[in-house]
Amino acid sequence: MRLAFIADGRSPIAQGWISLLTERGHEVHLLSTFRCAPLPGIASLHFVPVAFSGMGKQGERGEFHAPGGTQGIGLRSVIRHWLGPFTLPRAAGTVRxxxxxxxxDLIHSLRxxxxxxxxxxxxxxxxxxxxxxxNDFTLHARSSPGMKNHTRQALRRADALHADCxxxxxxxxxxxxxxxxxxxxxxxxxGVVRDLFKPALPEMEILRPEVRKQLEDLPVGTPIVVNPRGFRAYVRNDTFFRSIPGVIERVPGAVFLCPTMAGNEEASRWIAQLKVEQSVRLLxxxxxxxxxxxxxxxxxMVSPSEHDGTPNTFLEAIACGCFPVLGDLESLREWVADGENGLLIDPDDAExxxxxTSxxxxxxxxxxQASKINQGLVDERADRDRVAISAERFYRDVVERVKTTSGEADGELQP
Structure with missing residues (x-):
């Protein structure tokens, strides 16, 4: 099939979905709303700025850096929510x-x-x-009148819908x-690459030297907690950091790993304020x-989020045998039965x-017990090979349905 994706080409989620189709030989064109490097296997790459996506400092890997930790993220979101809709007509003309x-054959907008x-x-x-x-519906859609109107227009126009919950x-x-x-x-x-994300003995040599150095002093059997979410406006990292002293009190020697937080000023302030420098590794x-x-x-694995669908970090963590402690959200209850294959908590409650966690x-x-249940769930509902087959079938059904309905409509117009 010939497919066009309108997506943030920097996003690991978008990259993961798009590669699902390029790997299976489809002709893929990417219209990225942020500048990004060409993705492997795509036929063409086009940059379509919208909602000020052409502004701001971008890192070597394409991530947007907003100053001020979560405050910076919040300010950027407010600007995009209130003023971003006004940039749509011009950007839509570029897309057209x-x-x-x-x-x-088909356009797929990711988000x-x-x-x-x-x-x-x-x-x-x-x-x-x-x-x-x-968080498209639970956070963004009601954030401003313009976002409400354009969310409705997008859903009314859509011929089909893909969601992760x-x-x-x-x-x-x-x-x-x-x-x-x-x-x-x-x-x-x-979906999850099962050859990579699976229970197995850790192999420290996989890590870059600078990362390995932060972990090589951990004694065998150290209780380890990972927070893989980074700083996002809807993830309560304040709750996460405030929970750490309570965990250490109950489980002395526990260590907390925080990927994507190295050099983050807000994370460093929390660690210093709580005096938990010896227990936290910012990676x-x-x-x-x-x-x-x-x-x-x-x-x-902990994820105290207030808004979420089915995070990839959650799927990859449970695929590797991590026990999940998550914000109690309807979307996550589709995966987790509290007390059986994970624990659900109020994301505002550090205690x-x-x-x-303890x-x-x-x-x-x-x-x-949780790992046994979660391995079955991942295999059944998130295995990447199965997802690819389902995605291809879905695309073909959508194209065929639109052709059929368009033909019926044309027939109704005939004298």
Whole structure:
């Protein structure tokens, strides 16, 4: 198939989904809303700035750096929510010009704001699939009048919907998505590579020397907790850091690993304020192979988020045997039965997080029980090979359905 993706080409989630299709031989064109390096296997790359995505400092790996930790992230979000919708008409014109020359079978917008909005605003007679990411409805859609209006327009225009949890399929109907249009629930990043993310003995040599140096002094059997979420506006890292003293009190010697937080001023302030320097390791951004190693090394993964779908970090962590302690959200209850294969907590409650993390660290039996359940869930619902087959089938069904309905509509217009 000839596919066009409107996506943030820097995003690991977008990269994971797009590579799912390039690896299977499809012709893929990427219209990226942020500048990014060409992805392996794509036929063409186009930059379409929207909602000020052409502004700001970008790192070597393409990530956007907002000053001020979560405060900077919050300010950027407010600006994009209130003023970003006004940039859509111009960006949609760019999308229209590009896609009119490519002759693709299907457009897939990865995320509602602003990629789904762009796909809808371009007003092309090409089947449009829109992906819902974790906080598109619960956080972004109601953030401003413009975001409300364009979210509704995107969902009304969409010919089909992809989400990573059933909750978002249900919520989409409230935003105008037609009940008779196709839907599919699949991991947003294309699923878990089981050859990489699986229970196994940690292999320290996989890590870069500077990362290995931070971990090589840990005694064998050290209780280890990993927080892989980094700083995001909807992840309560204040709750995470405030929970650490309570965990150390119950489980002396526990160590906390924090990928993507190296050099973060807010993280450093929390550590100094709580006097837990000896218990926390702030790590740089890690490769997939390094993350798999960190998950295997860790006993517990924590994610105190207030808004989420099905995070890739959660899937990859449980695939490696990590016990999950998560914010109690409807989307995550689709995966986790509290007390059986994970623990769910109020993301605002540091003491609840400390108690849950400690309970998981102290109970090998609970962790083993959870791992058995979670291995089956990943194999059944998140295995990358299975996701690829389902995605291809879904695309073909959408294209065929649009052709059929368009033909019926044309027939109705005949005298």
């Amino acid at each position: 010009k590009i896609l009119e020359t490519l002759e693709v 509602v704001p602003f990629e789904g909005m762009l796909g809808a605003s371009a007003q092309l007679q090409i089947p449009l699939v829109v992906s819902v990411w974790g 059933r909750r978002d399929i249900r919520l989409a109907a409230d935003w105008g998505f037609q009940a008779d249009c196709p839907t599919v629930v699949l991991p947003g990043g294309g 740089p951004k890690l490769s997939q192979g390094e993350m798999a190693m960190i998950y295997r090394l860790s006993n517990v 609840a997080l400390a108690q849950a 309970r998981a660290l102290m109970s090998a039996e609970l962790r083993e």
